[in-house]
Amino acid sequence: MAEALISVLLQNLASVTYQYGEEKVKLVLNAEKDVQEFEAKLKAIRAVLADAELRQVKEASVRNWLEGLTEVSYKMDDVLDEWNTEILKQKIEKQEENGGSTSLVTEKKMKSVCFSIPSSCFCFGQVHRIILHRDIALKIKSLNENLDEIAKQRETYNFRFTERIISEQPEREKTSSFVDESIIFGRDQQKEVLVSKLLNESSQEETGLLVIPIVGMGGMGKTTLAQLAFNDENVKACFGIRIWVCVSDPFDEMKIAKAIISGAKAVSPNSDELEDFFQCMSESIKGKKFLLVLDDVWTEDQRKWEKLKLPLIQGGAHDSRILVTTRKQEVADMMGAPTRTIYLERLSEQNCLSIFNRMAFYNRDKDGVLEAIGEEIAKKCKGLPLAAKTLGSLMRYKKARKEWQEVLNSKIWDLEEVEQQVFQPLLLSYFDLAPAVKRCLLYCVIFPKDHLIYKDYLIELWMSQDYLYLKGNMEKEIIGQRFFDNLAMRSFFQDFQKLSDGNIWRCKMHDIVHDFLQYLTQHECFTMEVKGGNNTINPLGDKIRHLTLMLASEGLLSCVSFSSYDLRTLATFDSKFKVVSSTLFSQLKHLRTLNLSGHCIEVLSEEIGELVHLRFIDLSKNPLKRLPNGVCNLYNLQTLRLYGCWDLESLPQSMGKLINLKHLYVGGCYQLKYLPKGIGRLTNLRRLDWCPVGGDDDEAFKLGDLRNLDQLQGELWIRIYGEVKVAADEKASPLGNKQQLSELSMYFHECRTSAEILNFLPPHPNLESLSIKFYNGSSAPNWIMSLNNLRFLALRDWNECEVLPPLGKLPSLETLILSSMKGVKKVGVEFLGIEKEKETSSASSCITLFPKLKKLTFDRMWAWEEWKGVEEWKEEDSHITIMPCLSSLKFENCDKLKTLPDFLWKTPLQTLVINHSGNLARGCQKGRGKEWPKISHIPNIKITGRLPFFSDDEGDVIF
Numbered sequence: 010m011a012e013a014l015i016s017v018l019l020q021n022l023a024s025v026t027y028q029y030g031e032e033k034v035k036l037v038l039n040a041e042k043d044v045q046e047f048e049a050k051l052k053a054i055r056a057v058l059a060d061a062e063l064r065q066v067k068e069a070s071v072r073n074w075l076e077g078l079t080e081v082s083y084k085m086d087d088v089l090d091e092w093n094t095e096i097l098k099q100k101i102e103k104q105e106e107n108g109g110s111t112s113l114v115t116e117k118k119m120k121s122v123c124f125s126i127p128s129s130c131f132c133f134g135q136v137h138r139i140i141l142h143r144d145i146a147l148k149i150k151s152l153n154e155n156l157d158e159i160a161k162q163r164e165t166y167n168f169r170f171t172e173r174i175i176s177e178q179p180e181r182e183k184t185s186s187f188v189d190e191s192i193i194f195g196r197d198q199q200k201e202v203l204v205s206k207l208l209n210e211s212s213q214e215e216t217g218l219l220v221i222p223i224v225g226m227g228g229m230g231k232t233t234l235a236q237l238a239f240n241d242e243n244v245k246a247c248f249g250i251r252i253w254v255c256v257s258d259p260f261d262e263m264k265i266a267k268a269i270i271s272g273a274k275a276v277s278p279n280s281d282e283l284e285d286f287f288q289c290m291s292e293s294i295k296g297k298k299f300l301l302v303l304d305d306v307w308t309e310d311q312r313k314w315e316k317l318k319l320p321l322i323q324g325g326a327h328d329s330r331i332l333v334t335t336r337k338q339e340v341a342d343m344m345g346a347p348t349r350t351i352y353l354e355r356l357s358e359q360n361c362l363s364i365f366n367r368m369a370f371y372n373r374d375k376d377g378v379l380e381a382i383g384e385e386i387a388k389k390c391k392g393l394p395l396a397a398k399t400l401g402s403l404m405r406y407k408k409a410r411k412e413w414q415e416v417l418n419s420k421i422w423d424l425e426e427v428e429q430q431v432f433q434p435l436l437l438s439y440f441d442l443a444p445a446v447k448r449c450l451l452y453c454v455i456f457p458k459d460h461l462i463y464k465d466y467l468i469e470l471w472m473s474q475d476y477l478y479l480k481g482n483m484e485k486e487i488i489g490q491r492f493f494d495n496l497a498m499r500s501f502f503q504d505f506q507k508l509s510d511g512n513i514w515r516c517k518m519h520d521i522v523h524d525f526l527q528y529l530t531q532h533e534c535f536t537m538e539v540k541g542g543n544n545t546i547n548p549l550g551d552k553i554r555h556l557t558l559m560l561a562s563e564g565l566l567s568c569v570s571f572s573s574y575d576l577r578t579l580a581t582f583d584s585k586f587k588v589v590s591s592t593l594f595s596q597l598k599h600l601r602t603l604n605l606s607g608h609c610i611e612v613l614s615e616e617i618g619e620l621v622h623l624r625f626i627d628l629s630k631n632p633l634k635r636l637p638n639g640v641c642n643l644y645n646l647q648t649l650r651l652y653g654c655w656d657l658e659s660l661p662q663s664m665g666k667l668i669n670l671k672h673l674y675v676g677g678c679y680q681l682k683y684l685p686k687g688i689g690r691l692t693n694l695r696r697l698d699w700c701p702v703g704g705d706d707d708e709a710f711k712l713g714d715l716r717n718l719d720q721l722q723g724e725l726w727i728r729i730y731g732e733v734k735v736a737a738d739e740k741a742s743p744l745g746n747k748q749q750l751s752e753l754s755m756y757f758h759e760c761r762t763s764a765e766i767l768n769f770l771p772p773h774p775n776l777e778s779l780s781i782k783f784y785n786g787s788s789a790p791n792w793i794m795s796l797n798n799l800r801f802l803a804l805r806d807w808n809e810c811e812v813l814p815p816l817g818k819l820p821s822l823e824t825l826i827l828s829s830m831k832g833v834k835k836v837g838v839e840f841l842g843i844e845k846e847k848e849t850s851s852a853s854s855c856i857t858l859f860p861k862l863k864k865l866t867f868d869r870m871w872a873w874e875e876w877k878g879v880e881e882w883k884e885e886d887s888h889i890t891i892m893p894c895l896s897s898l899k900f901e902n903c904d905k906l907k908t909l910p911d912f913l914w915k916t917p918l919q920t921l922v923i924n925h926s927g928n929l930a931r932g933c934q935k936g937r938g939k940e941w942p943k944i945s946h947i948p949n950i951k952i953t954g955r956l957p958f959f960s961d962d963e964g965d966v967i968f
């Protein structure tokens with residue numbers, strides 16, 4: 010931990026400048042010299058850190074020394090940040106005085122710390138500032154002295170100097186090279202035993218609910234085995250309800266009850282009483298045969314267990330099953346199931362080697378020598394599948410034989426003190442990471458076990474802790490992506506869920522990896538379970554920097570004399586409280602990351618404005634009506650998450666002061682009529698998920714203000730409410746400069762001028778996804794046809810539109826949804842993008858229409874009667890190709906539609922769905938229908954809904 014922290018601190022120290030504007034100002038008490046000395050000492054210490062980090066695993070005195078060093082480093086980092094913030098504050102205040110909005114220049118390099126006093130200070134004689142500056146200089150001086158002490162102590166340890174060259178820049182890896190599958194070798198037999206126990210073991214003596222524990226040490230693959238059984242087809246068929254709950258520690262009965270209730274598709278009671286939940290749970294499974302998996306159970310508390318089991322026995326069918334995975338024999342004993350327990354033994358060497366090889370040699374040529382070394386390394390896994398996977402992933406990065414030998418001969422294998430065997434390979438992998446990446450990994454310990462980790466969130470969190478720091482000008486978000494990929498490929502993450510573009514969206518962490526991180530961070534990160542009416546954080550050790558609160562219930566969150574003044578992260582999970590005491594804020598001055606999402610907070614106190622170091626606030630899903638104005642003084646703020654604050658009516662006017670804000674999430678804040686005007690000054694903004702526009706209020710953010718936000722990325726929703734004026738002199742589109750915006754949705758609400766507005770909003774041609782809803786023009790804006798990269802298009806509720814735009818010309822379109830276009834009666838060649846006579850008859854050039862289209866959906870086209878293709882299609886017309894990739898076609902609620910176009914029979918359609926479209930259903934009757942010849946080649950045809958003309962049945966007819 011220290012090594013990573015110090016590398017970043019050294020970078021921060023190196024970027025300290027003593028310049029403000031043009032003037033160089035001497036700081037009181039010679040802080041400049043102190044900083045330089047501090048830096049020099051730290052550099053000397055850094056050279057032995059690798060050795061020290063390794064030795065601290067064994068030697069307590071080294072650990073203490075490192076802790077002292079960490080402490081001083083953190084304090085120095087805080088002081089630098091304090092100074093930085095002070096400078097920032099002065100700049101912003103000055104700009105505000107000068108009329109703010111217009112004069113504010115983008116501050117691209119706000120990073121560097123400036124040691125100076127702007128001359129204006131002296132002019133206005135702001136005494137308190139000078140005191141503050143003196144105070145900071147004193148702190149630096151005293152920290153410098155502390156470091157002296159530590160540097161002297163270093164001599165006594167005789168550390169080795171290690172020349173470890175780990176490039177700061179992690180290797181750029183192709184995402185396509187992920188090996189993400191739960192590879193399973195050598196567990197077939199156990200799976201069979203387990204499945205048969207689940208399906209048909211029933212002894213005479215025992216009636217009712219059977220509990221089957223799987224016991225094995227960490228990393229042995231208990232969860233994987235349980236998953237195999239859970240997803241087995243026979244098991245699926247046998248149990249009406251299957252529920253998976255990750256229990257972990259603490260044992261939370263409420264969570265289990267909720268999971269069962271929702272798994273049984275029942276509704277949770279409107280209560281906080283556990284008894285009510287148990288009763289509801291019991292009813293929800295009444296008479297049903299269920300399979301409940303309780304993954305990773307730790308509790309040995311018999312009473313808790315019986316209390317949970319009783320309603321399950323009373324409710325469910327007799328042959329229901331509970332499958333429990335645990336590392337502790339005592340848990341299995343407590344559950345009284347000794348004979349049914351499945352013990353998971355170590356894998357054979359051969360199976361371990363298979364896993365190892367699969368990871369290590371993925372996408373890589375075989376090499377006899379490496380394989381021989383690999384065999385030896387695989388033996389070190391001692392039959393633990395997770396160890397084999399981790400080591401295999403580590404070796405994928407090692408190209409030279411020497412590097413393989415080094416791993417085989419590593420000293421880490423001799424560390425007997427390491428708590429669990431599986432930690433050794435993890436340690437090896439961990440020590441192989443660049444310092445900054447190490448810190449990113451360690452930070453993940455703030456999440457509870459089995460938490461779904463969203464990649465974008467995680468990167469924002471890393472940013473807030475200033476972990477994403479590299480020389481050069483690379484964007485932090487990009488660095489974060491690299492770090493994430495790096496960790497993912499080394500198997501520190503798992504259970505990846507990907508987006509359509511192949512990028513990882515979210516993932517989880519193996520519980521052993523979580524244990525491992527806890528082991529490494531035990532003095533810095535702490536997870537606390539809070540119980541009781543009012544939630545009070547008790548004094549913690551003063552080295553704790555990141556605190557996670559779990560299960561805090563309703564009431565007030567406060568703290569008793571917070572000794573941990575240096576807390577940098579406060580995160581809350583599975584908690585619900587109403588009030589955050591204002592003293593909490595005034596005691597946590599160094600907080601950088603605050604997550605209070607999902608509580609019942611209606612009012613937040615102004616004191617939050619004192620947390621000037623805050624970079625990240627998550628207040629999502631709270632019933633807040635407004636934010637305190639104090640938030641606008643958080644000049645370091647980078648991320649503000651207000652997602653799903655349904656009651657939020659307005660944002661503070663001065664938000665334009667938050668010049669470091671990069672991510673603002675207000676999606677789902679439907680009471681917000683408009684954003685404050687000042688948002689238009691936040692030129693660093695990268696993500697804005699939702700942008701309500703409406704009214705002519707001077708204080709409101711207007712469509713034209715979007716032009717300034719040219720860095721916007723990802724997805725943007727614009728809601729336009731009522732009549733919005735578009736200035737006649739606007740020439741450039743406010744969206745045209747957003748090269749990185751990939752998804753755009755526009756939604757009009759009670760807006761008669763939507764056609765005029767939309768014309769004024771052409772996006773950048775890089776756009777990939779577009780949705781437009783409640784548009785009231787009679788034809789589409791011309792710019793749609795120039796979106797050459799568009800892959801997804803949805804047009805909904807275009808009430809005045811009678812003729813479809815020539816979408817066949819869009820070269821990249823893959824998915825098209827046309828919905829609720831009440832005026833469309835006929836669709837013809839204009840939709841394909843050709844003019845009938847001219848182009849079909851001239852056989853000169855080949856054209857392909859809808860060249861990439863895969864999915865086409867029509868929905869609620871109430872007036873639509875006919876769809877015509879190229880009339881009298883003949884084989885000879887082969888110079889026109891239409892929809893050569895079409896694989897799925899769907900009609901829903903197109904009641905009047907009778908005809909399909911002739912070209913359909915030439916498309917490679919795989920699926921045709923006709924739902925609540927009676928005329929078409931009749932025309933498509935197998936063999937008999939008029940349209941049948943056009944669709945007879947399609948393997949999956951599904952016709953559902955009312956079929957009035959040839960059947961009285963209501964229901965599904967599947968051909």
Ligand SMILES: *[C@@H]1O[C@H](CO)[C@@H](O)[C@H](O)[C@H]1NC(C)=O
Nearest residue numbers: 204205206208209210211243
């Ligand atoms: C249990 O099921 C397995 C296969 O699922 C079958 O081979 C075995 O005979 C069954 N045993 C009993 C006692 O029904």
Ligand SMILES: *[C@@H]1O[C@H](CO)[C@@H](O)[C@H](O)[C@H]1NC(C)=O
Nearest residue numbers: 541542543544563564565588
């Ligand atoms: C919680 O704190 C509030 C305010 O201090 C107090 O009114 C209330 O009685 C406390 N509730 C409990 C259960 O202690």
Ligand SMILES: *[C@@H]1O[C@H](CO)[C@@H](O)[C@H](O)[C@H]1NC(C)=O
Nearest residue numbers: 466581582583604606607627
């Ligand atoms: C914040 O907390 C909520 C609920 O406690 C959690 O779901 C979410 O992942 C957390 N967000 C971040 C960025 O940690």
Ligand SMILES: *[C@@H]1O[C@H](CO)[C@@H](O)[C@H](O)[C@H]1NC(C)=O
Nearest residue numbers: 759760761762785786808809
């Ligand atoms: C759509 O726009 C026309 C003018 O172009 C207007 O007359 C009509 O009322 C609008 N319809 C709706 C539903 O706003």
